[in-house]
Amino acid sequence: MYINFEYLLFMLPVIILSAVCQMWVRSTYNKYSKITNARRMTGAQAAFYVMRNTEADGVKIASVGGTLTDNYDPSTDTVNLSEGVHSAMSIASVGIAAHEAGHAVQHHSGYAPIKLRSFLVPVCNLGSSAAPILILLGILLDMAGLYMLGILGFCAIALFQLVTLPVEFNASKRAMRSLEECGILNDDELKGARKVLTAAAMTYVAALATSVMQIFYYTTVFNRRRK
Numbered sequence: 001m002y003i004n005f006e007y008l009l010f011m012l013p014v015i016i017l018s019a020v021c022q023m024w025v026r027s028t029y030n031k032y033s034k035i036t037n038a039r040r041m042t043g044a045q046a047a048f049y050v051m052r053n054t055e056a057d058g059v060k061i062a063s064v065g066g067t068l069t070d071n072y073d074p075s076t077d078t079v080n081l082s083e084g085v086h087s088a089m090s091i092a093s094v095g096i097a098a099h100e101a102g103h104a105v106q107h108h109s110g111y112a113p114i115k116l117r118s119f120l121v122p123v124c125n126l127g128s129s130a131a132p133i134l135i136l137l138g139i140l141l142d143m144a145g146l147y148m149l150g151i152l153g154f155c156a157i158a159l160f161q162l163v164t165l166p167v168e169f170n171a172s173k174r175a176m177r178s179l180e181e182c183g184i185l186n187d188d189e190l191k192g193a194r195k196v197l198t199a200a201a202m203t204y205v206a207a208l209a210t211s212v213m214q215i216f217y218y219t220t221v222f223n224r225r226r227k
Contacts, residue, residue: 010217011210018206021199028199029068032092032192033084041184043085043097050101050178051079055108059101063087070096072103074118079104091185095193098179099200102171113166120160127156135218144226151218158211161204168204172197 008015041049044061051059060078063086064070070082079100085093106114131153138147176194179185185193 007217011213014206014210014213017209018203021202021206024199025068025203028196029092032095032196033088033090035091035189035192036089037091037094037184037189038186039184040089041094042087042089043081043093044087046094046179046184047079047081047097047101049182049184050098050175051104054105056101056104059104059108061086068096070100072100072107074107077104077107091189091192092196094179094185094189095175095196096200098175098184098193099171099197102174102178103167105174106167106171111167111170113163113170117160117163117167120156120163123156124160127153127160131157144222147218147222151215151222154211154215154218158208158215161208161211164204165201165208168201172201 044063047061051057060076062078062080064080064082066082067084068082069080070085071080072078073080079097081093081097081100085096103114105111131150134146134150134153136150138144138150172194175197176190179193180190
């Protein structure tokens with residue numbers, strides 16, 4: 001990839017933004033992962049309750065290794081919860097588990113943005129692997145066509161991340177509504193869970209900002225080289 005001091009300077013704002021968001025997630029998670037919810041409900045139990053009376057009833061819930069590796073896998077119809085979420089009784093674990101359950105509900109209810117995101121996954125994967133190579137080859141071989149294909153690859157990544165935003169925010173909205181309606185968390189605990197999910201959502205905003213800035217940078221370099 002064509003990276004130099006100018007690139008680093010250009011990308012510095014989003015690099016700082018991404019770092020701040022990551023620290024925000026870690027600090028918020030660490031804080032609320034140490035506070036046990038009043039009902040002493042585990043993350044797995046919370047996910048079950050969120051999905052019980054929805055189209056996602058019957059989705060499997062599994063424990064996976066790692067920290068903050070929680071996800072919903074539509075290929076196996078499984079909500080995968082990290083070790084610190086699955087069996088933990090913290091406010092953070094309940095909020096995160098409910099969020100992933102929200103993705104399962106989205107999938108089973110036919111939520112359009114999550115369908116679009118699933119469709120864009122292979123396009124994004126191709127773009128992320130091919131774009132840097134195409135940019136580099138375009139520079140080395142002085143081929144504008146290859147360079148432009150590389151920029152389009154970054155555009156594909158940005159499109160995927162743009163579609164991801166409503167998916168993530170909607171999953172958090174569903175989670176918070178379910179946690180309140182089911183009485184899983186009280187008012188003070190709901191505030192803590194919302195802080196955890198908001199911090200996590202901002203990492204997706206930072207990722208989109210990074211992709212957009214990459215597009216601007218490489219487009220600027222391309223226009224300069226064509227003069």
